[in-house]
Amino acid sequence: MNSKTDLWIDSRREEIISALQKLITFKSVSCRSDVPGEPFGPECKKALTHTLSLCKDMGFAPVDMDGYIGYADYGKGEETLGILTHLDVVPEGDGWTKAGPYEGRVIDGWMVGRGTLDDKGPAIASVYALAAVKEAGYEFRRNVRLIFGCDEETGMGCLTHYMEHERIPDIAFSPDAEYPLVNSEKNIYHAKFACEYPSAITFKAGTVVNAVPGSAEAFVPCAIETVQAAINGKDGLEAKAAENGTVITATGSAAHASTPECGKNAIQMMIALLCELPLPEADLSALSAIKAAYGMEYNGESVGLDKSDESGRLTLNLGLMDWNDKGYALSIDIRAPISVLEDEISEKLAASLPMAKLEDVSFSHGHYVPEDSELVSGLLKVYRERTGDMSAPKRIGGGTYARHFDTAVAFGIEREYRENRLHMVDEALNMDDFIEDVKIMADAIVELACVK
Numbered sequence: 001m002n003s004k005t006d007l008w009i010d011s012r013r014e015e016i017i018s019a020l021q022k023l024i025t026f027k028s029v030s031c032r033s034d035v036p037g038e039p040f041g042p043e044c045k046k047a048l049t050h051t052l053s054l055c056k057d058m059g060f061a062p063v064d065m066d067g068y069i070g071y072a073d074y075g076k077g078e079e080t081l082g083i084l085t086h087l088d089v090v091p092e093g094d095g096w097t098k099a100g101p102y103e104g105r106v107i108d109g110w111m112v113g114r115g116t117l118d119d120k121g122p123a124i125a126s127v128y129a130l131a132a133v134k135e136a137g138y139e140f141r142r143n144v145r146l147i148f149g150c151d152e153e154t155g156m157g158c159l160t161h162y163m164e165h166e167r168i169p170d171i172a173f174s175p176d177a178e179y180p181l182v183n184s185e186k187n188i189y190h191a192k193f194a195c196e197y198p199s200a201i202t203f204k205a206g207t208v209v210n211a212v213p214g215s216a217e218a219f220v221p222c223a224i225e226t227v228q229a230a231i232n233g234k235d236g237l238e239a240k241a242a243e244n245g246t247v248i249t250a251t252g253s254a255a256h257a258s259t260p261e262c263g264k265n266a267i268q269m270m271i272a273l274l275c276e277l278p279l280p281e282a283d284l285s286a287l288s289a290i291k292a293a294y295g296m297e298y299n300g301e302s303v304g305l306d307k308s309d310e311s312g313r314l315t316l317n318l319g320l321m322d323w324n325d326k327g328y329a330l331s332i333d334i335r336a337p338i339s340v341l342e343d344e345i346s347e348k349l350a351a352s353l354p355m356a357k358l359e360d361v362s363f364s365h366g367h368y369v370p371e372d373s374e375l376v377s378g379l380l381k382v383y384r385e386r387t388g389d390m391s392a393p394k395r396i397g398g399g400t401y402a403r404h405f406d407t408a409v410a411f412g413i414e415r416e417y418r419e420n421r422l423h424m425v426d427e428a429l430n431m432d433d434f435i436e437d438v439k440i441m442a443d444a445i446v447e448l449a450c451v452k
Contacts, residue, residue: 039157
């Protein structure tokens with residue numbers, strides 16, 4: 001704990017909260033754009049410009065890397081400590097009950113809004129943490145670089161651009177996961193099944209592959225009475241008569257793809273119901289194959305992928321469905337133990353749906369940094385001294401920026417004792433926690449980048 005930085009942070013509590021509220025107002029969902037300087041859309045560009053302007057006001061040296069990503073430097077020394085956050089967010093989804101997703105309203109001590117936890121809260125915390133250390137008068141032995149990405153949620157093209165044009169920090173952390181810290185991340189595998197044939201149904205679900213879809217809608221050429229008989233009181237399923245058939249909605253619950261057990265997958269719900277209807281043989285065959293392979297499972301049991309090692313157990317999420325008169329496209333997200341590699345996953349998946357083609361495969365290798373390294377031991381030290389929590393480092397299925405650097409880990413900001421609505425509606429951040437995050441991050445900067 002550091003009284004000098006704590007006092008500065010406490011004196012600016014309302015300013016820090018207001019800064020986050022402003023950043024939340026940008027609907028910075030990454031989207032591809034051909035406009036120069038806005039590769040991920042105008043809202044991501046606005047969020048980046050705003051954040052770099054705030055850094056300039058704090059006395060840092062900001063750089064906008066063509067709208068892909070930006071950074072701000074302060075300090076001195078041949079080595080650099082990087083703090084990696086991102087300003088893009090997943091789509092807001094439907095059903096927000098406490099406040100609008102881009103209002104940043106504070107209710108009973110919690111700020112509600114898309115990005116409060118992931119990752120705009122940490123981005124603002126990093127700015128004010130570095131400012132607190134600067135104003136406290138510490139001498140720096142490393143340069144500190146605050147890095148702000150704009151495409152973390154949909155491919156990390158921002159970080160690719162950074163690595164192609166800038167030097168990688170010598171050590172780094174990304175406040176985009178859990179406390180005390182995460183020094184092990186699973187492999188991440190994405191792919192799409194494409195099956196072409198004349199179909200009589202339509203079926204759409206999901207917004208991004210790395211989230212459990214909370215809702216799905218399908219049209220079937222069946223009388224509503226037939227559909228209602230199949231539903232027969234099943235939770236989350238409703239039918240409405242339509243011309244030449246019935247529209248069905250499935251309502252599950254969204255969650256991050258790395259923790260599918262925390263949600264209820266609407267794609268799987270819908271497939272289970274559709275298999276009970278008198279559909280054309282080709283449709284039933286396609287649906288039954290998916291149900292047999294994936295059912296309501298989320299560990300890949302039926303396809304032979306239920307694997308575990310020291311990095312954790314494999315998880316599998318059906319993230320996107322687009323089914324029309326020409327067939328279907330089903331996108332899948334897998335978080336695999338470090339020992340389970342791309343070829344094994346592809347082989348098992350291809351065998352699970354032989355009538356479909358497996359395509360658009362991407363694979364990101366997992367990541368591990370030893371506990372006795374300067375980075376991990378230093379971050380654990382400051383976290384434990386401030387909180388008294390002696391928990392061991394964690395292993396996650398989520399993918400952070402840290403996996404792309406040799407010496408980087410994820411450090412906060414989620415807490416086990418708080419409800420986590422990451423990638424869900426009503427995402428929120430406790431304001432007392434938020435101010436503590438700023439203080440913890442300031443402690444980390446002093447520990448890793450300053451002369452003590």
